[in-house]
Every structure is written in C-alpha cells, then in structure tokens.
Amino acid sequence: MNGLQTLITRCKNHAKIVAKILDHEGLQKCVIVGHSMGGTVAIYLAMQRPDLVSELIVCEGNVTPGGGMGTQYFTSVSETEFVTTLFPKLLAKWRKDGRDGDTEAQWRCGAWEDVDFTGIYRNSKSLVDLPANFKQSFLSLPLKRTFVYGEETYPENTGEIKADAPDPSELKRNGISIAVVPGVGHDQMIFNPNAFVEVLSRALDRPAH
Numbered sequence: 001m002n003g004l005q006t007l008i009t010r011c012k013n014h015a016k017i018v019a020k021i022l023d024h025e026g027l028q029k030c031v032i033v034g035h036s037m038g039g040t041v042a043i044y045l046a047m048q049r050p051d052l053v054s055e056l057i058v059c060e061g062n063v064t065p066g067g068g069m070g071t072q073y074f075t076s077v078s079e080t081e082f083v084t085t086l087f088p089k090l091l092a093k094w095r096k097d098g099r100d101g102d103t104e105a106q107w108r109c110g111a112w113e114d115v116d117f118t119g120i121y122r123n124s125k126s127l128v129d130l131p132a133n134f135k136q137s138f139l140s141l142p143l144k145r146t147f148v149y150g151e152e153t154y155p156e157n158t159g160e161i162k163a164d165a166p167d168p169s170e171l172k173r174n175g176i177s178i179a180v181v182p183g184v185g186h187d188q189m190i191f192n193p194n195a196f197v198e199v200l201s202r203a204l205d206r207p208a209h
Contacts, residue, residue: 010122010123011037012048019048019052023052032053034058035060037061037071037127040061054144055144055146056144057148057203063164065132065163066162067163071124071128075128079118082120093105095109145175145177146176147178147179148179150180150187151182152185181196
C-alpha cells in the first residue's frame, strides 16, 4: 500500500486531503455535503479547518462510535479475513445477483468493484472506533448545519438511535436543522435522487434545477 493509500485509511486524514485540495484551488467558506462516511469526513474537515467550511450538510454520517450496519458487518471479522474471504465473497454475490437483474446489486458492483479491500476495512474501523467526544464536537460547531435522514432510517419512524441516525431532538436542541428524504433509507441519493436534490435545495434555500 503506497503512502497516499495509507494516509486516507482514517476519516480524519481524508479530511486533511480534502483540505489540501480546497487550498490548492484557493477555495474558502465552502458548503460541504457528505454522505455516510463522507459525512463523518465532512465533520472532521469543519473541525480541523473552519476557514474552509461555511455550512455543513451531513447525510447520515456517523457521529458516535460503533458504526452503521455495513461497517459493523465488515469489522465483525479480522482485516485478513475481510480482505481474503468476506469481501471477495460479497462481491461475487453482488455480481451473480446483478446478472440476475438485481439493480441494487448492480450499482453496488459498480461502486465497489475496484476498491482497495484493505482501505475499506480500515476506513470501516475508523468509523467504528470514532472518539467518544466526536458527537459533542459536532454539536458544538459554530456554523450552519443540517442533518439529512432517509425516511426509512429516521429514528422517529424506526424507534432506533444509531451511530449514523442520531436522536433528531438532540440535534435540534443544538441548532442543527433536520431534513428527511422520502421513500428511502441510508442510500438516499441512489434510490430517490430527485427527492435528495430537493432536500439539499431546501437546506441551501435555493431552487432545485
């Protein structure tokens, strides 16, 4: 694994890479949108480089340790077992299901076919092992924030508080706006892209195009 791959196997280091790109482009005070692990990276970016972030839209990013459903499954085995056995079998299943017409399996293959297996595992561990104070740091950020849920994973509908589906009332008490994408769960922009764009447009108070 080369130096860059090693660097980006932790969410906080992903944020540093994003910061370097924004610096290179001469950009500041950006609206940052992040989904799932990307949402956690976005929060780290706002913590590390507040000069680069004017507004934060987190779409079911992890805010507490423990991980979401996928990362919990990935890290239920050792890194070696994940790389050599679990993930190759999972990809093989998606390929078969995709050939049989499963559209979800098809897009998963497209998204995951060429990933670095070790990087996926270590990023997943990074989410599972988030610092205990990470949520409080997110709640304390002094900027405009919106947290976006899928309707099917929204705690008021499921009755479950999760690492990537925190208590909406707690977020509201700390000045964070709430938005919900109808008809979908965690993979919001995959299964209802038009509604996802509408939600983002409302969060940004701009018309959707």
